[in-house]
Amino acid sequence: MEGKLHERVYILKNRILFVDDEQNVLDGIRRQLRRRFNIDTALGPDEGLRCFEEGGPYAVVVSDMRMPGMDGIRFLNRVEQLSPFTIRMMLTGNADQQTAIDAVNKGNIFRFMNKPCPMETMTMHLEAALLQFELVHAEKELLENTLKGSVEVLVDILALTNPVAFSRAERIKYYMSQCVQALGRHDIWKFEVAALFSQMGYVTIPVEIMEKSFAGQELTEAESAMLEEHAKDIYRMIDKIPRLEDVGKMIEVMDSGYCGDYEEDAAVLGGQLLRAVIEFDKLMLQGARPYQALHTMRQSAVPFHDTILKLLEAVEPPHVEKTVKCIPVHDLHIGMVLAEDVRSTSNTLIVSKGQSVNGLLQRRLSNFLQQKIIGDRIRVYEERQGFTV
Incomplete structure (x- = not known):
């Protein structure tokens, strides 16, 4: 895996896109930097976005601030949506303080440079940006592959000890992944890990009780209390694992009955999605068709947000x-x-x-x-x- 990681980073690390509305500026940058870096140029923000959509991703993008139709801050915001791991930098002749503040706060930029920028300074900033990209990319690979792979090993063990919970974890992950993809988020791994972990607490619960619960049969008071404790057991496990703060929060709030405004925050959104997906799967397991399950959920005493129910409506059945x-x-x-x-x-x-x-x-x-x-x-x-x- 380590070899593949370095190979991917190497392929991307010299790809830098400069965006400016002056062709002579772009030509000068290309002449002076092309021997050291793999430089692409785009004349204006629209062409820059096309470069990302058709030829991306790029490790680094450097944008001018003042451009017709779309300024550099708005352009870099769009870039962040298209390619959140690209390192964003700004080069401008408008060196006023407010421009710099807006660029940092709204564009989430890594460096702010003034025109004219000496090539030695430009080179230093570009090398720093490429190093930052490698660090960010390596962390992304660690989280999405190494950590997620470790969770999947735990789920394999769950399959041996509690087959009912494992079977359900597969389905919940499937539904969860489709919903999050429909939202266009780039942190799908968090939601998938939360889906897998959501059933981990059942490893302490007898299979017979789980089968009764999933079938909609009446539970004793002791059995209900046992099921209610499983989320706390999961949260206690996750709390000991670094980098899973959002995943832990999703698990913590999934049974809280939260039904407020739709949130884009990963933890709150994940908790709401988990609650909905788990209920949807439970109703399907009891024999309901998808439209019947959604109708029942819309009549719930503790409502589900309509946006999330619409996401489930669009889920393609396995x-x-x-x-x-x-x-x-x-x-x-x-x-x-x-x-x-x-x-x-x-x-x-x-x-x-x-x-x-x-x-x-x-x-x-x-x-x-x-x-x-x-x-x-x-x-x-x-x-x-x-x-x-």
């Missing part, structure tokens, strides 16, 4: 291939999807229907077969479901 075949357990391959619950000879649930076979599950079922705890044949779908973990 594809499930209906063709089923029965194969020997030793013929199971990684990636196959179980078409039925796997239960022991004493009727204890081992694995839930719909779970994708991974290496751990493959070995576990093989061991159970050797001990004659399960039968020697198992039903699987011919094609993989739309769930991935």
Whole structure:
């Protein structure tokens, strides 16, 4: 993974885009910097945005402040939306204090430079920006791959200890990911990790109680209290992991019944989405069609925000291939999807229907077969479901 990270950063690190409304300025920059950096230029903000949309991403963008149609601050704001990890810098002849303040506060820029800028100074700032890009990009890779991968290992373990919770975690992650993608956010990994973690607390709860809850059966007071504690158990686990502050907050507020104004803050939005997605999945598990589940949710005593319900309306249901075949357990391959619950000879649930076979599950079922705890044949779908973990 480390080699791939350095390769990706190397490919991007020399890509710098200069945006100005004066062609002679761009020509001068290209002449003086092209031997040291990989320079692209764009004449004006509209062309600059096209460069990002058609040829991006760039490691660094340097924009003039005063340009017709769109000033540098607005342009850099648009760049941040298109490519949030690009390092943004401003070069301008308008060196008044308010311009600098607006550029830093509204454009979230890394450096502010005055025209004319000596090439030695420009080179120093560009090298600092490229280094900053490498640091930001490395952190992004760490969070999205290393940390997320570690969470997925934990979920694999959950699959072995509590198959009902794992099966649900897959579905919740699937719904959550589609909703967040529809919002155009760039921090999808946080929401996916929160979805996976949302069921982790169930590892302490007997499978029989979970099955009763998911089926909508009446629970005893003690069983209800046990279920209510699971979110606190998850939060206590996450609180010990650095960089998961937003994920922990999502888990903390998901059962709070918060139904205020729609928020773009990751933690608040994630908590609202989790609550809605979990309820949606529960109703679907009880046999409701998607439109019936959404209708029930709209009648809830503690309402869900309409924007979030509309996101769920647009979720594409996971594809499930209906063709089923029965194969020997030793013929199971990684990636196959179980078409039925796997239960022991004493009727204890081992694995839930719909779970994708991974290496751990493959070995576990093989061991159970050797001990004659399960039968020697198992039903699987011919094609993989739309769930991935």
